[in-house]
Amino acid sequence: EAGVTQFPSHSVIEKGQTVTLRCDPISGHDNLYWYRRVMGKEIKFLLHFVKESKQDESGMPNNRFLAERTGGTYSTLKVQPAELEDSGVYFCASSQDLYGPQETQYFGPGTRLLVL
Amino acid sequence: AQKITQTQPGMFVQEKEAVTLDCTYDTSDPSYGLFWYKQPSSGEMIFLIYQGSYDQQNATEGRYSLNFQKARKSANLVISASQLGDSAMYFCAMRASNTGNQFYFGTGTSLTVIP
Numbered sequence: 044e045a046g047v048t049q050f051p052s053h054s055v056i057e058k059g060q061t062v063t064l065r066c067d068p069i070s071g072h073d074n075l076y077w078y079r080r081v082m083g084k085e086i087k088f089l090l091h092f093v094k095e096s097k098q099d100e101s102g103m104p105n106n107r108f109l110a111e112r113t114g115g116t117y118s119t120l121k122v123q124p125a126e127l128e129d130s131g132v133y134f135c136a137s138s139q140d141l142y143g144p145q146e147t148q149y150f151g152p153g154t155r156l157l158v159l
Numbered sequence: 160a161q162k163i164t165q166t167q168p169g170m171f172v173q174e175k176e177a178v179t180l181d182c183t184y185d186t187s188d189p190s191y192g193l194f195w196y197k198q199p200s201s202g203e204m205i206f207l208i209y210q211g212s213y214d215q216q217n218a219t220e221g222r223y224s225l226n227f228q229k230a231r232k233s234a235n236l237v238i239s240a241s242q243l244g245d246s247a248m249y250f251c252a253m254r255a256s257n258t259g260n261q262f263y264f265g266t267g268t269s270l271t272v273i274p
Contacts, residue, residue, distance in 0.1 A: 052202070074260065085163070086250065088261035099259050134204065136262075146254070148262060150196065150204030 045069070047151035049135050055157045061123040064154045068117070068137030074098075075118050076138075076148060077110060081131040092118060125158045132156070161186045161258055163251050165265035172241045173273050179226070180236040180268045182251035190256040193234040195225065198248040198267075207249075210234055241272045 048067045056062050068075045077089040089108070090100040094115035103110070107126070112118040122129050132155050136148040162185040172178035184193065195207040210218045210225045218225040226235040238245055248269050252262040 046203070076261070078262070078264075083266070085266045086252075086262075086264040088263075091260055099261065101259075102261065132202075136204075138260075146192075146260070147194065147206055147209060149206060152202040152204075155202075 047135055047137050047149055049133075049151040049154050051154060052152065053155045053157075055159065056125055057159050058127055059124045061121065062125055062156060064120045064122075064133050064135075064156070066118045066120070066135030066151060068135070069139075069149055072137035072139050072149075073115070074138040074140075074146075074148075075112060076136040077118070077120055078134040078136065078150075079131050080134065080153075081128075086134060089120075122156075125156075127158050130156055130158045161188075161253060161255055161263045163253050163263050163265035165251055165268050167268045168266070169269045169271070171271050171273055172238075172245075174243060175240055177237060177239045178241055178270065180238070180249050180251075180270065182234045182236065182265060184232050184234060184251075184253050186232075186253065186255050186258075188255035188257045192254045193225070193227070194252040194254070194262070195223070195234075195236045196250045196252065197245075198250065199244075200247070204250070208236070238270075243272050243274060246270060246272045 050065045075092040080086040088102040091098045092112045109121045132153040134153045136150045138148045191212045193210045197205045224237045251265045
């Protein structure tokens with residue numbers, strides 16, 4: 044069974060440009076999460092989809108970030124326009140059902156974003 | 160507020176020795192789960208082990224065990240018989256019932272296994 048995949052693995056863009064990150068969750072997983080790790084800090088939650096609906100977007104830093112999950116399969120996270128402080132590693136995770144605190148989230152390898 | 164603290168930015172261990180990676184947490188929620196993930200240089204986050212707040216016994220998965228001390232709010236990861244392939248970043252994470260489904264992570268510990 045394929046794990047969570049993310050594309051691209053690395054992206055280097057200039058300030059003011061737009062970048063779109065993609066995440067393909069594990070097949071059959073209704074829950075999809077985006078997280079971000081800024082250099083040297085903890086991994087922080089951005090948002091949570093249940094199928095195509097945004098369940099929780101309390102971690103989204105500002106309106107330059109737009110996440111979508113059309114059809115409840117893969118998800119995209121667009122940053123427009125990108126700023127220097129957006130640099131970091133963006134992780135996607137998925138889980139099957141919400142059984143409570145024991146539900147394991149499976150993470151992808153992340154997209155390393157560098158904004159110059 | 161939920162918080163995870165990992166106080167060891169870097170650790171070294173001799174091959175075949177055991178090592179303990181520290182993790183303390185803070186939550187007022189009585190129902191929560193604690194997780195450890197491994198991130199090798201390839202970048203993928205690999206789930207290692209889970210401990211529930213109501214579990215009576217410490218979790219074990221092969222060479223990984225979780226030393227769960229609820230009163231101290233600690234959930235240390237113990238790796239026995241370290242191997243070179245254990246060199247990686249290790250993250251402790253928590254999920255609490257009453258604060259949605261997000262994970263709260265620590266800053267991670269970089270483990271290096273020395274031959």
